[in-house]
Amino acid sequence: METKDNASGAWRPNELAAARQQINQIDDQIVKLLAQRFDAVTKVNEAKQSADLPVMDQGREDQVLDRVTNKDPNPETHVYMRQIFETIMKNSRDYQTHLTNTDSNH
Numbered sequence: 498m499e500t501k502d503n504a505s506g507a508w509r510p511n512e513l514a515a516a517r518q519q520i521n522q523i524d525d526q527i528v529k530l531l532a533q534r535f536d537a538v539t540k541v542n543e544a545k546q547s548a549d550l551p552v553m554d555q556g557r558e559d560q561v562l563d564r565v566t567n568k569d570p571n572p573e574t575h576v577y578m579r580q581i582f583e584t585i586m587k588n589s590r591d592y593q594t595h596l597t598n599t600d601s602n603h
C-alpha cells in the first residue's frame with residue numbers, strides 16, 4: 498500500500514480513517530472465515546469423538562502451521578502468522594472441549 502504521509506511524516510487523519518476502514522472490512526472477512534472454520538471443526542470433532550481420538554493432534558498442528566506460514570508472501574510476518582494460527586488452533590481445541598462437555602449424548 499502506498500504511503501500517505503505529509504511533509505512532517507505524519508499520516509493525515511482521513512488517511513488514518515481510510516486505513517482503519519480497510520482493516521474493518523478485512524476483519525469482517527476474517528470473522529466470516531473463522532466462523533466457517535469453527536463449523537468445520539465441529540465436523541472434525543464429531544468424527545474424532547466417534548473414533549475415540551483425542552482433541553489434540555500435534556502432528557496435524559505442525560502441518561497446519563508449516564502450510565499457512567509458507568503461504569504468507571511476506572517473510573517478515575511469518576512469525577506472527579504462525580502465532581495467529583497457534584492461537585486459532587488453541588481456541589479450536591477449547592471449542593472442541595466445550596462441545597464434548599455440552600454434548601447431549603454423553
Ligand SMILES: O=C(O)C(=O)C[C@]1(C(=O)O)C=C[C@@H](O)C=C1
Pocket residue numbers: 538541542545552553554555557558561585586589590
Ligand atoms: O484436525 C484436527 O484433528 C482438529 O481437531 C482440528 C485442529 C485445527 O483447528 O486445525 C484442532 C486441534 C488439533 O490439535 C489439530 C487441528
